[in-house]
Amino acid sequence: MGKFSKKKISFAGPMIGKKEEEYVLDALRNGWYATFEKHTKMLEAKVCEYLGRKYALGTHCCTLALHLACASAGLKKGDEVICTDFSWVATAYSIVYTGATPVFVDIDPDTWCISPQAIEAAITEKTKAIMLVHSFGHPAQMDKIMEIAKKHNLKVIEDAAPSLGSKFDGKKTGTFGDSACFSFQGAKIAVSGEGGIFVTDDKEMYERAVLLANMGRTNSKKNFWSDFVGYQYTIGNLPASLALAQVERIDELVANKRKIFGWYYERLKNVEGIKLIKEKEKCFSNYTYPSALLEEVDEKKRNFIVGEFAKRNIHSRAAFPRMSTFPALEARYENPECKKVEEQGISLPAAHNLVEEDVEFVCDSLLELLGKKK
Ligand SMILES: Cc1ncc(COP(=O)(O)O)c(C=O)c1O
The missing domain is CATH 3.40.640.10 (Type I PLP-dependent aspartate aminotransferase-like (Major domain))
Structure with missing residues (x-):
C-alpha cells in the first residue's frame, strides 16, 4: 500500500x-x-x-x-x-x-x-x-x-x-x-x-x-x-x-463498530506503550471512537503523528483538551488523568466504510511512527 x-x-x-x-x-x-x-x-x-x-x-x-x-x-x-x-x-x-x-x-x-x-x-x-x-x-x-x-x-x-x-x-x-x-x-x-x-x-x-x-x-x-x-x-x-x-439499524451499526475495534485490538493489544481503551468488566462499548493512550510520547509527538497520518490520508483525532482550561470556564482543577489523555490520547479512524486493510495500514503507520516493530 x-x-x-x-x-x-x-x-x-x-x-x-x-x-x-x-x-x-x-x-x-x-x-x-x-x-x-x-x-x-x-x-x-x-x-x-x-x-x-x-x-x-x-x-x-x-x-x-x-x-x-x-x-x-x-x-x-x-x-x-x-x-x-x-x-x-x-x-x-x-x-x-x-x-x-x-x-x-x-x-x-x-x-x-x-x-x-x-x-x-x-x-x-x-x-x-x-x-x-x-x-x-x-x-x-x-x-x-x-x-x-x-x-x-x-x-x-x-x-x-x-x-x-x-x-x-x-x-x-x-x-x-x-x-x-x-x-x-x-x-x-x-x-x-x-x-x-x-x-x-x-x-x-x-x-x-x-x-x-x-x-x-x-x-x-x-x-x-x-x-x-x-x-x-x-x-x-x-x-x-x-x-x-x-x-x-442500531444493532447492525454497533456490530460494525465493534468489528472495526476488533481489527485494531488484534494488531495493537500486545504493543508496549499503546494502551487501547477496551471494555472494562461489566461494560459493553459501541466503540464509536476506538482510542488509545500513546504512553511513551509527549503532546508534540502525538500531534506529529496526527499530522503524519493526515499526509497518508488517515484522519485521526487528538483527544479533547480539558474543558476546565478554557477561558470561559475556570482553570483551577488539576485532574492529572485528563491531562495525560489530553497530551497522549488519540482516536483512530472508525468510519463505517473501513475494511480490515485500512485498519492494517493505520496500525502499520502508527507502529512505524512510534519506531516500533510490526
Ligand atoms: C460527549 C459529547 N457531548 C455532547 C456533544 C454535542 O453533540 P451535538 O454536536 O449533537 O450538539 C458531543 C458531540 O460531539 C459529544 O461528543
Missing part, C-alpha cells in the same frame, strides 16, 4: 442504505403541514421503545438536549454540577447555560469516563447534580455513580452523545439517569447530520423540556400564547427521518 492510502481513511462516516433513502424521501415528499412531525414522532417512539424509556424529545442537536436536561432538572445560579473534565465542551456549556457551575473532576484512566471516587470527593452542600459522559461510547461506571447520587440526593444527567447501543451491566446507556441525551451529529455511530434526543422517565421533566424547546408556548390564553421565555430547539422532520432509519 506504500505510505499513502488512495482511499480516504476517515475518522467517522455513516452507513447509509436503502432504508435511509426511503425514509428521507418519504419525509421529503410527505412530511409537511399536517404531517410535519411525522418522522420526529416516529423517531421519539422508536428511541423510547429501544431504550425502554417513557419519554423522548428530538432536538436540533445533543447540546440543546443537554441544555433541556439541565434546565428541566431545575439547575440554576448557585448550584454546582459535578462534571467530567474530559469531553467536548458542549457537556460543560450546557450546565453554564442555566447559570449553574460545573465542577470538573478526573477520569478513570482505563475508560476515560468520570471517576466515581472523584465525584464523591467533590460533593459540597451546593452540589445538585452529576453530569457524566459515556466517553467515546465506553459506558461510565453507572452502579457506583447511581449509588453516590442516591446517597447524596443528586440528579444524574447522562451525556450519552456517542453511546447509543452501549451497555453497563446489561443495561443500555441512557437508561440510568434522571435524563439522558444522545447525538446524531455526522460523526456519531448513528447520524442525521445534526440532531439529538433527550430522554427521561419523569413526566414533569419531559413536559418542562417540551415547553422550553417550543418557545414556552402553552396556548393557555390563545393560540401562539407563550407563558415564559423558551427556545426553538426541536429537530426538523427531515433529519429525524434519517435518524429514525439509523436507530432502527
Whole structure:
C-alpha cells in the first residue's frame, strides 16, 4: 500500500442504505403541514421503545438536549454540577447555560469516563447534580455513580452523545439517569447530520423540556400564547427521518463498530506503550471512537503523528483538551488523568466504510511512527 492510502481513511462516516433513502424521501415528499412531525414522532417512539424509556424529545442537536436536561432538572445560579473534565465542551456549556457551575473532576484512566471516587470527593452542600459522559461510547461506571447520587440526593444527567447501543451491566446507556441525551451529529455511530434526543422517565421533566424547546408556548390564553421565555430547539422532520432509519439499524451499526475495534485490538493489544481503551468488566462499548493512550510520547509527538497520518490520508483525532482550561470556564482543577489523555490520547479512524486493510495500514503507520516493530 506504500505510505499513502488512495482511499480516504476517515475518522467517522455513516452507513447509509436503502432504508435511509426511503425514509428521507418519504419525509421529503410527505412530511409537511399536517404531517410535519411525522418522522420526529416516529423517531421519539422508536428511541423510547429501544431504550425502554417513557419519554423522548428530538432536538436540533445533543447540546440543546443537554441544555433541556439541565434546565428541566431545575439547575440554576448557585448550584454546582459535578462534571467530567474530559469531553467536548458542549457537556460543560450546557450546565453554564442555566447559570449553574460545573465542577470538573478526573477520569478513570482505563475508560476515560468520570471517576466515581472523584465525584464523591467533590460533593459540597451546593452540589445538585452529576453530569457524566459515556466517553467515546465506553459506558461510565453507572452502579457506583447511581449509588453516590442516591446517597447524596443528586440528579444524574447522562451525556450519552456517542453511546447509543452501549451497555453497563446489561443495561443500555441512557437508561440510568434522571435524563439522558444522545447525538446524531455526522460523526456519531448513528447520524442525521445534526440532531439529538433527550430522554427521561419523569413526566414533569419531559413536559418542562417540551415547553422550553417550543418557545414556552402553552396556548393557555390563545393560540401562539407563550407563558415564559423558551427556545426553538426541536429537530426538523427531515433529519429525524434519517435518524429514525439509523436507530432502527442500531444493532447492525454497533456490530460494525465493534468489528472495526476488533481489527485494531488484534494488531495493537500486545504493543508496549499503546494502551487501547477496551471494555472494562461489566461494560459493553459501541466503540464509536476506538482510542488509545500513546504512553511513551509527549503532546508534540502525538500531534506529529496526527499530522503524519493526515499526509497518508488517515484522519485521526487528538483527544479533547480539558474543558476546565478554557477561558470561559475556570482553570483551577488539576485532574492529572485528563491531562495525560489530553497530551497522549488519540482516536483512530472508525468510519463505517473501513475494511480490515485500512485498519492494517493505520496500525502499520502508527507502529512505524512510534519506531516500533510490526
Ligand atoms: C460527549 C459529547 N457531548 C455532547 C456533544 C454535542 O453533540 P451535538 O454536536 O449533537 O450538539 C458531543 C458531540 O460531539 C459529544 O461528543
